[in-house]
Every structure is written in C-alpha cells, then in structure tokens.
Amino acid sequence: MSTVKLLEYSEAPERAQKVFDDIQQTRQTDFINNFWKAMANQPNTMERLWSNLKTVMAPGALDGLTKELIYIAVSIANNCDYCIHSHTANAYAKGMTDEQYEELMAVIAMAHQTNALATGMKVKVDEAFKK
C-alpha cells in the first residue's frame, strides 16, 4: 500500500546497500525495518537521513530511552502510524516499563488537553516566561 516499492537488500542500489550494512552494524541486528526499505528508492535522502539520525539519536546529554519517549510524543501528535509503532517498539527494546508507558501516555494526553485550552482561549504568554 506504500507509494514506493519496499526494496529488499538484493534489489537495492549499491549506495542503499551500504546504508543497510551500516544500520545492521550499528544496531547489531540483521533486521531492516520497512522505513529503510522504502528510503532505499532515494539514496540521496537515505544517506543524509541515516547519518543525521545516527548522530541525533545517540545517547548524549539525554539518554537513549528519553529520546525515544520524545520521538513517540511527536509521532502521536503528528499521527504517524508507522512512527508510533516503530518508536514504541524501540522504547520497549530500550527498557521502557509498562508504568513508564502509562505515564508517558498520560502526559501526552494531558498536554493535548491543555494545548487545546490555551490555544482556544488565546491565553497571553506571561512576561516571566519570555527570554
């Protein structure tokens, strides 16, 4: 149902295969998820994206799990089916507990609710909050 063909390793252009190799090595797994099989049709974007993603998602000032929770929050707000599924799976793989998932969902739901109220009443930003 995708707008592009999902390319397996053997069908992918050489530049895409190199990205597949690096994904597998970085993640220490043979599994390649469909997002990258779709991106393999567009090697320019694929190379740029994977390089950026590897940098951005590496643990740093924020740990890897926290980054996944933030990713899930954005993906739900944008209603990206694929991303909700893949990053929820990632978060569990990185150790998210069911209690953490419940609190994550509760914070996300609360944020959507107060976003709607603050936007709906066009509440003026407090001077104290401005830089």
Added chain:
Amino acid sequence: MSTVKLLEYSEAPERAQKVFDDIQQTRQTDFINNFWKAMANQPNTMERLWSNLKTVMAPGALDGLTKELIYIAVSIANNCDYCIHSHTANAYAKGMTDEQYEELMAVIAMAHQTNALATGMKVKVDEAFKK
C-alpha cells in the same frame, strides 16, 4: 488578546481562589501564570484540570524533567505558543541544561522529518512492531 478576561485573585470566584491557593502551595510560589487566570472563568473545568495535572505531572516512573520534555514535544507539534513558553520555562526551572535543550530540539526536529517521510510514502508497519 485572550477570548476571556484574565482574572486576578481578588476578581476570581471562590472556587477558583481555592485552586489558586493550592497551586501556590504546591509550587511554593506566589506567582500565578496567565493560564490559570484564564481558567478561573470556568471553575468546573479549572478544578478538574488542576487535580488531573497535579497527579499526572508528579514525579513517578518518569521524573519531573522528563515529563516536561515530553510536554514541550507535544506543545511544539501542536504549535501552542503559550504551552511552548511555559513548559520550556518549567524545564529550565527543573534543571534542564542548554545541552539537553539542544538535543531535545534536535530529536523533535528529526521526528517531524521522519514522520513526514513515513506518512508521505505510506510505509507499511512491520509485523515485528505489532503486538
């Protein structure tokens, strides 16, 4: 510019004043931000919302700062001016460093980018990601 009047303590109905009291006590500050001055026009919603918010945002399986980062992510995706300002200020107040803020913004930006790609190409969800 709000669609409702921002009510100061002395102008607020009694039920709203009680919520103001609890906010000040919980947060250990005299400062009441405009969101609650707006909500004071609607005591039913205000009481329910504050009670829920206090529960949801209390540190639990996720710590207080992580909850603010998630709140910021949702507020940016929903483009809620007020909420972006207030929760960014909250996160700094809870100890967010500039390095953490940079990584937060980088993850949020990356998520918006891959959300658009996965949605745009309607990538099929991998079976491995499903429960």
Added chain:
Amino acid sequence: MSTVKLLEYSEAPERAQKVFDDIQQTRQTDFINNFWKAMANQPNTMERLWSNLKTVMAPGALDGLTKELIYIAVSIANNCDYCIHSHTANAYAKGMTDEQYEELMAVIAMAHQTNALATGMKVKVDEAFKK
C-alpha cells in the same frame, strides 16, 4: 504583518467591492473584517469563497450557533489565530452563553485528550462502528 495588503473599500478592485456590498447587506452591518480585506487582493477566490460560505453557514438542518461552535472546534485544532477570534466573537453575537462556552471548551479539550490516547495506542476500530 500580513503577507498581503489589507484593502479598504476604496482601494479594492471592482469585483471585490461587489463582494463587500453583499457581505454588508447579508450581515446588515457596515463592518468589514480583515479577512475579507485580505481576500480582496484575490477576487476569483474571494467570490467563490463568499458564495460558498454564505450557503454553508446559513441556518439549515443545523442552526447558526451550532455551526459556529463546530467552526471554533476546527479552528482551535488547526490553531488558526484569526479564526478562533472571529468565530468566538460570532458565536457570542449569535447568543452563545458563558456556560455554553465553558462546555464547548471542555468538550474540545476532552476530545484532544482521547484523540491522543486512541492514536497513541493505535486502538483498533470496533466492527460495530463501521458501515
């Protein structure tokens, strides 16, 4: 701050002036709001839009106030500053009470909250809800 000049009656092209005339007559007021002054730069779109809007917003199977409440709900979800202000003003002009406004905002906030939860957990649609 608009991306187009707001055209007053005397500056507007003749086709736009005719739409201004019809707006004033339909609404029984001399007041022309900025949206139409902006649209006056684009007479083709302006004529089509006003004609459609007059038809769609006229009381029918749904009364005029209910239509404004629905318009506000969409405008908040889309975070359209201009539209939130103008349609909230319209709803008050059509008789919305403060109690109705409180309930409107409460329903909108609740919907955003459950939307986030149902989307976040990718809840499967019940067969009973399908046609």
Added chain:
Amino acid sequence: MSTVKLLEYSEAPERAQKVFDDIQQTRQTDFINNFWKAMANQPNTMERLWSNLKTVMAPGALDGLTKELIYIAVSIANNCDYCIHSHTANAYAKGMTDEQYEELMAVIAMAHQTNALATGMKVKVDEAFKK
C-alpha cells in the same frame, strides 16, 4: 495492531472491571468498545478519564448531540481514526440525521479551507474581535 493488548472483562484488573461496570450501567448496554479495553491496561488513567468524560459529555448548557458534533470536528482535524468512527456512530445513535451530517461535514470542510487562507496570509486579528 494496537500497541497494547485489548483486555476483555475477565482479563482486566479489578479496578478496570469497576469502570467497565459503570460504563455499562451509564450507557445501559453490555457493549464495551475497544478504547476502554485498551485503557484497561492503565487503571489510573482509565478511572480519571472515565470520570472526566462522564461529566463533560453529560447534557448541560449544550445538548448531547451538539457535544458529539463538536467531538467529531476535533477528531477529524486531528485525524483520529478511532474517534471519527466512534463519535460518528455516537452522533447517529443520538439522533443525527443525514441532513445534519451533510451540514456538519460542509462546515468542517469550510473551516479547514478558511483556516488555511487566514493562516497562510497571516491576516491580522480585528480589534473588534478582541476582549
């Protein structure tokens, strides 16, 4: 395909079963829809949500059908599959006619169109619309 298991009554924790009981009693039906079977994994959120929802959706200054129409409008703007299906079904159950549904959809579509135009041209809010 959900990120959580849909819990039937017999599998649900005791606190969730009590919410199921109240839903069935309030709605006078044995049917429990999937949203609540998903929420049953998270009894804290489930209890809070059901209690809020029962209050907010009860007929008051706005009647029950009007509240469903507003809920549909938000759910479409947020593109929540589950919510669009469930609240459209609810609205028909509360007496929505096909004529009302056509007008609802027409108002929602019109609002999305003018939202885009007002946002796209960054039309300045009229002073007359401000409080």
Added chain:
Amino acid sequence: MSTVKLLEYSEAPERAQKVFDDIQQTRQTDFINNFWKAMANQPNTMERLWSNLKTVMAPGALDGLTKELIYIAVSIANNCDYCIHSHTANAYAKGMTDEQYEELMAVIAMAHQTNALATGMKVKVDEAFKK
C-alpha cells in the same frame, strides 16, 4: 470502512450522476474514484466541490503538475491517507519523474524539520519579511 456508503453510478441520486458525467468527460476516463462515490451521498456539497475543484486545479499561472505537488505537500502535513494516495497517483499521471518525487519528499521533510525548530524556539519574524 467509510462512514458513508460508496454509491455506484446506478445507486446515486440524479444530481450526483450529473457530476459523475462531468468528471468522466473532464478527465476523459470511465473511472470514478471512491472520493466521489462517497460525496454522491451529499449532492449539495458534491456539486459545489466539483465546480470549485475544476476551477482551482485547471492549469493557469501554475501548471497542473505543480498544483499536484502542492496538493501532496498539504495532504502529507494533514496526514490524509486517501489524498496522499490519490494525488501521488495524479502527479505520476501528469508526468512526475522519480527524481522529482525524491526532491518533493526531501523538501517536504526539510520543511517539517525547520517548521518544528522555528516554532519550538518561537523565532521572531524578521521585519524584512513583513509587508
């Protein structure tokens, strides 16, 4: 799974059949896509919409393919499944190459990323950009 029945030509009301006729003649094809079969339940909206769409999408100051690319960009941002599929198909039918599709997706993804950053940091609009 739609909320309305998809009406084939023979089941559609007479006014809807006339729109079907005009769609087939304008597009020089017998194929009627599901969107119009859904709209056929609402002849008022269907007539207005088709008339507007025919005007707006006709080649003018912007060519037909450019208009489809813009349509795709909006549909991805709004995450409209149906519209992403139909307008991507339309764009290919109007001659879009795979290279153009790759660049389209790259621009859309980049825009989502910088949108999130500019919104997240609430960057002040430069005076030079204002009219």
Added chain:
Amino acid sequence: MSTVKLLEYSEAPERAQKVFDDIQQTRQTDFINNFWKAMANQPNTMERLWSNLKTVMAPGALDGLTKELIYIAVSIANNCDYCIHSHTANAYAKGMTDEQYEELMAVIAMAHQTNALATGMKVKVDEAFKK
C-alpha cells in the same frame, strides 16, 4: 520573545560564524535572518541543518521557485508563523507573481477542504491508486 537569544555575528561561537559566512556567500547577501541567529546557539544542529538545507533547496529536478511553493504549503499546514513569512518572501524573491500566489493559496485551501472530507468520511483508498 524567543526561547533562545538571537545571536549577532560578533556574539556567535566560531563554528556558528563559519555557517553565517557560508550563508552570506551562498545567498550573495549580508543579511542573516533571525532563524539562523537562533540556531547559532546550537552549532551542532546549525551545521547539520544548513548543510542539508543547501543540498535540498538547490535547483535540481524541481526548480527553486517550485521548492519554495512546496515549503509554503507545508508551513501553512503546520501553521509556522516564521516559516510562512520567510518562505513567502523567498518565493517573491525568486520571481513568484501575484497570480501564482493566488493560485498557490487556492490550491492549498482546496487541499485542506478535501483532506477534511476524505478523512471525515474515512474514504477507502482505491486499489487503482496503490503500488
């Protein structure tokens, strides 16, 4: 009102100054817009973003103006104030005519309208549109 300080050239860290230099050389202008003054607080993201943006926005299979039109479409759908202003200015600078702007806005508005209808009625994607 930004959440970060807008850094002028002399205040920016050295890595940010190098990006400023490249922006000025690439665009053949001394003008640096506020977005980059904000990004200068985050040199890692700034370097990555500018490098990506220069690649993505360069004329290729799609010309420079078409890329700006697509950028505007996304920015309006995401309601990014800053991006709407900056990319509308960019498009005019790259030769967009008022007639093209009118058609751009008309297509964007139409897309938002049919997105809402297709999403609202959950219209099933035609097999003919799938790959």
